[in-house]
Amino acid sequence: MSKESTIKSGELTTISWEEDGVRIIDQTKLPESLEFITCSTYYDIADAIKKLAIRGAPAIGVAAAMGLALCAKKSTGPTKPTLLSDLKTAYQILLSTRPTAINLKWGLDTIMEVALKYDKVEDIKDAVIQSAINLSREDIAINKRLGGYGSELIKDGEVVMTHCNAGALATVSYGTALGVIRSVKQSGKKISVIATETRPVMQGSRLTAFELVHDDIDVSLIPDTAVGHLMANKMIDKVVVGADRILSTGHVYNKIGTYQVALLANSHKIPFYVAAPMSTFDLKNEISSIIIEERSKDEVIKIGDKRIAPAGVKIFNPAFDLTPPELISGIITERGVVYPPFKENIAALFEAKSNIGN
Structure with missing residues (x-):
């Protein structure tokens, strides 16, 4: 290497x-x-x-x-x-x-x-x-097709929150959630982004902020704990996140912390969208069979080489959480936006894909 x-x-x-x-x-x-x-x-x-x-x-x-x-x-x-x-x-x-x-x-x-x-x-x-x-x-x-569909959901001048990194760095290039944001900018509309830091590995601060600054897109970085405050003060218009797995029922596995962002968005009546390609859908498995990855305790007890927690403390570090479909406004794919009821409409999406033959 x-x-x-x-x-x-x-x-x-x-x-x-x-x-x-x-x-x-x-x-x-x-x-x-x-x-x-x-x-x-x-x-x-x-x-x-x-x-x-x-x-x-x-x-x-x-x-x-x-x-x-x-x-x-x-x-x-x-x-x-x-x-x-x-x-x-x-x-x-x-x-x-x-x-x-x-x-x-x-x-x-x-x-x-x-x-x-x-x-x-x-x-x-x-x-x-x-x-x-x-x-x-x-x-x-x-x-890029997914981004185009997502761009239609965002109005000129809106502020969009995103969690973790679902951008060029999470794909080959361009991105899913950040692909939507890039497409909004390319359409000529103004957009501002609020990126959560995304503890403990800081994908929001290290990666999402890096990408958006690189592309000259207006971005502000916030602590994960500030999400509710911004929403309560009407500082967020929409939320767009990525996904690591989407079940046939519309349940979404994504970076840990996504669930609480979705809960807060729902509480404050802010549309919450998931952007993901059709390859992220899992039509075979149910919740009971999905393994949530647990990562090293060092990600939690250290920042760089500096230890920030006492020796002997127990650590639980799940990498992902599950957001239920009732908290999701729509799922943006390369074949359009899927809306509730998700079970029926996801099935219809894949049936249409099968009929087209690709």
Whole structure:
């Protein structure tokens, strides 16, 4: 795994396939510096996902797909069965990195389906690599379509709150929730953004604020504890967040703290929208089967290298929470906005997708 450091203007690209490996922005270094890591093996990809060097549901879905592509490229298996065996090993290692976001499994399953279609080893390798590259290109196009639909919900001059980071850094580029905000700006409307800091890893302050400042979009950063105060004082017009998994019922798993933002928005009659591609929907599982990832206690008891909690204190650090559908005004996708009743309308959305054939 190699590193480089550079700062460029223009759109941020979180992950890309290069001749020497998969190039990703190391998000653990932001906002102090914009550094890139080149992952040469699927082990490097798995390590980057675990360490949050790359994060965000769509981004890790593409990263996992590219991890399998790296595995295929480097496999010395001379036959289809041996190559598939290598891919299955990589699949399990990559799948185990983060359990809550559905896009990771979606990316892996998409690549495995492609691998099974071919018989010759070289054909499998070529198809797997090209499919991973295609997923990255499609992600950008999907985000821009999603952003266009979301932009129609935002009026000129409104103030939009967002939580965590669902921007270019959570996708290949452009973003979901921040894709909506970018699309609003590109449409010529004025917009101001309130970003929560998003404890304990500070994705709002480190990543969302970084992105919006980078794009010259008006943004103010607030402590997580200030959300209710701003809403009570009518300082927020709408809320737009991303998602890591959306069930067929409209239940949304997203960064910890999303649920309380939704509760407060509902209490103050502020529209609360979720922006996510259709690859984030999980139509098979129910709440009882979803694992909420728990992360290291160090994320809570330390800021940088400084300890902020006493030795011996117990720590509970869930990475995600569940927002029920009754708190959600609409779900913005690349095929339009889904409104309540979510169970019926999500089913109709996927039925229409199936009929179109893509």
